[in-house]
Amino acid sequence: MAFNIIVLAKQVPDTRNVGKDAMKADGTVNRAALPAIFNPEDLNALEQALLIKESYPGTKITLLTMGPGRAADILREGLFRGADDGVLLTDRAFAGADTLATSYALSMAVHKMGSYDIILSGRQAIDGDTAQVGPQVAEKLGIPQITYAEAIEEVKAGQIRVKRRLEHGVEVVECPLPAVITVNGSAAPCRPRNAKLLQKYKHAKTITERQVEHIDYIDIYSSRPYLNLTEWSVADVEADPRQCGLSGSPTKVKKIENVVFQAKESRRLSGSDAEIDELMRELIANHTIG
């Protein structure tokens, strides 16, 4: 048995290293000021896909991402970790998309890919934190979804069993395939890049990259077809331009505010072990830490 898996991934600004110039005056994220990384929970999703591939050799993992040209970086990142193929959905007409327009574009790309068994994605991206794209893709494709997945316990023909991490415990659910699974950050971390795959795929490029960059080894793209990363436009996935990008996005950012948390109350602790214990328990319970 083997499965066709699509992993939805996003290149995001590394908001864990935010400096002063992280936001532009117009209230949008200043992407140029932050290093671009593979969205962390999408890496957790990729690991789940790789684990399935380990159990079922022959399973094919395709990464799908939407973004500007440089988002091809995360396709390579995925290939270095064990994905088989990558598709970059890129077009000026996709720019400025909110979650609705994004999930529309992604679902059109999934349609174009044809057959698939499992679609995995991170629970949410660290730039928007909406957690909407995965579920909306499932709705648009008309297939079931399981959110907050922590581990895929079993996959068999037409059926998947998943452990979900919820606020106050875990839940094990089953659903028929194909399905969309969104994966939590508490799931197994993604394995490191593989030394051989890294050397194998480091020259993988999209057609646009090959046109605009200086390329050292022209010949290898015909002799090694796996080095050609697929790039699709609005037209390629037969999407309706009105539903894409800014024009397909009902969400408008009206205003952005800097919120500074101010301590409303303070508590003085004596520093005894019991008090520290209690404080730790409280902080973990209200998710301040952990």
Place this chain on the structure above:
Amino acid sequence: MANFYTDTPQFRHYLHHPLMKRIVELKERNYADKEKYDYAPMDFEDAMDSYDKVLEVVGEICADIIEPNAEEVDQNGPTVENGRVTYAAPTQQNLDALNKAELMGMGLRRRFGGLNFPMVPYMMSADIVSRADASFQNIWMLQDCGETIYEFANEEQQERFLPRIVQGETMSMDLTEPDAGSDLQAVMLKATYNEEEKQWYLNGVKRFITNGDADIHLVLARSEEGTKDARGLSMFIYDKRNGGVNVRRIENKMGIKGAPTCELVFKNARAELVGTRRMGLIKYVMSLMNGARLGIIAQSVGLCEAAVREAYSYALERRQFGKPIIEFPPVYEMLANMRARTDAARTMLYETSRFVDIYKTLEDIGRERKLLPEERDEMKRYSRLADAFTPLGKAMSSEYANQNAYDAIQVHGGSGYMKDYKCERLYRDARITNIYEGTTQLQVVAAIRHVTTGTYLQRIKEYEAMPVAPELEQLKRVLKQMAEMYEKSVELVTSQKNEEYLDFHARRLVECAGHLVMGHLLLQDANKDAALFRHSAEVYIHYGEVEVLKNCNFITRSGIEEMAYYKPDLNVTE
């Protein structure tokens, strides 16, 4: 994201040494593998880019997984039950991460699934792994035994064992016995050949075997009954799948607690001969030990780096008398010396690695085709240099690892004496580096003939001939004066033609050679990248000058007669 490769710019400096062009070209046989393997490089630039990228992966795994695991590894360590060893859980996690990243068999040829990396990037990985957890570096570094199988075992054995190493099976080298430590000629483990079964069997005990429950063992055993010396010893491979070897106990050590040190009992263990009988110690172990010693230099450098970083960050944070203690001269002097020793040991490591790379690769090419006369000369030249630099580097760097670990605790003051700080683990881990794979005293025995035959001096003269920027000329003059003192002392000692007297001063002379070699290497580094190395070059050369003065002065004052004051009087009974 923390990364132990990219946060240490010295690595890229050494990776881009001019000699790499030649090394990579030899190692890659003019890039012939690219037709057969999708991960082989296209050309020199592509190969260098691959080393850099793979080292980034190593740096990431070390910073994200191995270093954070190190404390727990040290606390829990491995356990033994029913003759089998189980690693501490985080040690296993480290191994799994490196296996998934296919970082095993780094130096092995691609036809066995290896990465075919030269020594330089391979030792960089060892250096980085050691900074993260010196005890784990032991286990990981034992993959190097694969090199011995590659060099001396037959093709059928290579094909059977080498791919298993690449897939993550661990190795051990079973040499030491209760009565054969530094003196391996005394090895007694018995190898008997059963003519009917055409099968070797091993019986006996090995002691202090690092990672002794490994999947694949290289075993030194006495195959020639009745012999008592090195000429009766042969090398064997024992495959754990065949059974016959049990771990009787694991030692409770002071440091490197994550690496199980085992006592092994061989009971009719089936084994296979490597290479030719009687060559076990004379040829194979010598080669194995040279590789292992290079690994210990890397381990020492990694420990040096970890210690200086711990001390530095503590000195920045810790405030006394109203300011961070790093602002006090006695503290910053200690830190500058620690950085200088680290850089000195590291530059020595990569110089030695380059020598090993060239001669070993030429030797390997020599197995495929006849070497050209100029290639033979090149091989001999570098083989001799590697032979001279390996014990020198092992002696100097392992002592520096100890000094750095000692100073790291000193910078921490009373806190450093507590178990709460990492520096106390570094101190314990470093303590073995100048003992195993040959004590410093034994490295001196190997190095002294390169003092007397002039290998070091000749190399020092070559360094002297290398140009440096005008602002570095003064340092070079200091080094030249040091060389003159060294030469005089060598002459003074050797002219006595007394072996015991030479042994008496050997360590002092070898240390002088070490200061000179490392001083010159740092000078060259500073010439290429002043921002990165100028300080260390200044600090190290001044330190080395004082050490050379001290040693040479001692030699001048201590003639053959003075030796008597040190000699124990064995006729006196208490």
